[in-house]
Amino acid sequence: MMRRWWLRDIVFLAVVIAVIVGAWWAIAYATVYMPSMQYYNRILVLIGINITLAVSLNIINGHAGQFSLGHAGFMAVGAYSSAYLTFYYFAPYVAKFPENSSQAQLLQNVLLIVAILAGGAFAALAGYVVGLPSLRLRGDYLAIVTLGFGEIIRVLILNIEPIGAARGFSGIPPWSNFFWVFFFCVGTVIISRRMVNSSVGRAFLAVREDEIAAESMGVDTTRYKVKAFVIGSALAGMAGGLFAHYTPAYLNPTMFTFIKSFEVVVMIVLGGLGSITGSIIGAIVITILPEALRSVKEIMPGGRDPRMVIYSILLIVLMLTRPQGLLGRRELWSFLPKRKDRIPTESRDDGDSNDKLNRDAAPPVT
């Protein structure tokens, strides 16, 4: 039976685009009357980029269970390679057209997509290279290798003169905007969600849960581990490309230290490893928190900045009270009241409660 499988998706995509464009225009309109919107707009874009990063890392860490600490490295590969393309090849080409003409506008957007996809492809290649050692290493050892990889990338960039080396890469065309950031952000979420609900995603989960059992069920564990790395790093590379082209369109190797990698890890751990909505919430919280705490500085004596202290305390409190993250492994909608027509889900456990207790008590018969 042939179904027009693409019809619903196209309608869905149109709605998504309409919503993003609507939000984008609303913000642009509000900025005219309220110049401070510029600041909120920037925070929103950063949230979009961070959601893309968190959701992509969640594929590697949360779904496939491979602990990676090199996400800033993948992001840097995507950011620098796409910026290199636009700065040296695309921007001079667009400059041939009269400024702000419709041709230049169109070309600029098309070339931005090309550059970002190319950045994603380079990052995917890097992910493949890092994925290969993960065939042999597990847990902490893999984390160390990926951490080292991130640093290698940073040191490499620090020494490549055409992309600015330690001075940083300035003069990148600022082509990225609210629309593209959220377009890729929504795309990443959809890819991740559909992936995890497919045979590919189930294979990722099987690898996370028990490699030996997965292998004996016919899952080629090495192949799926590398796959997770490639998909996750490609998406992170695209986030990097969007970041590179967003005003002020400046890149510096210090933006991609392991601290950035940790930040992304904190986002997904905070939201709940393995939960896509959790990663999104984590990304939003971690992006907003330092900004929201900015005002605390004003009431501190001597204008000291206590942001990092409060930020750390909040994280410690959260980890003590909810070590599995805000959502655990569940998605946000699993907290909503359940429909009655499905298989009874009342007793579906979220993996939060004490394992030992659950094993002793037989679940109620449904």
Next chain:
Amino acid sequence: MASDALLQAQSVTIRFGGLTAVSDFNLTIQPHELLGLIGPNGAGKTTIFNMLTGVYKPTEGEITIGGTSTRAMKPYQITSLGVARTFQNIRLFKDLTVLENVKIGGHIHYKYSGTSAVLHTNRFHEAEEEAEVEALKLLDIFELRGRADYLAKNLPYGDQRRLEIARALAARPKLLLLDEPAAGLNTGETLRLMEKIHEIRDRFKVAVLLIEHNMELVMGICERIVVLNFGKTIAEGTPEAIRANTKVIEAYLGEPAGAETA
């Protein structure tokens, strides 16, 4: 004779350092056969399972499945040859639901590219529907359907054992390897399990090789039994023959007092 055999192990030996865990082991499994593998603890039964499924590589000897040598194969490739197993210490995907566990069991049959997963193509819908239907069918057989949405770790022990068998059957094997399926079950559960094993053998047309310490179960359902001690086959035959075999009795109960002093 060898050509129509499902699985053939020829003088298989495995050594871990200086320890010979299994030596010169021979086994032929015919399609649709119910075979028991018994022996005292440490006899090498699970090691044999691990060799048959490719987790360990035999030091010497050859294992062929349906005429194909498994020497250079990884465990997941052997699964596609039609061998599925359960584990002695249950290895379910604990944090996934019962239904997901069974669907992963059928992984080799419902594969499609990541692209069709993301685009939700027809191929995706067909494969997913089939996976769902097949998985629910298996859950029905094992009386687990009502708990399809439970996390595997929250199932009672007996259900976990049955779920593991259901998951293995989802791979549509020709040979099912059961590693102590009755371990930890009470008498009633064991009896039901015996019936179940018989039923699935007939229903799915599989050959079953099972390791078991519960003699009632082994003697009750197996058509042929292989007895292992210290890595060597000491007896092979029908349950009646095994029951009467002096070597087997010695292996389990020790040598007669007279033999020791002599």
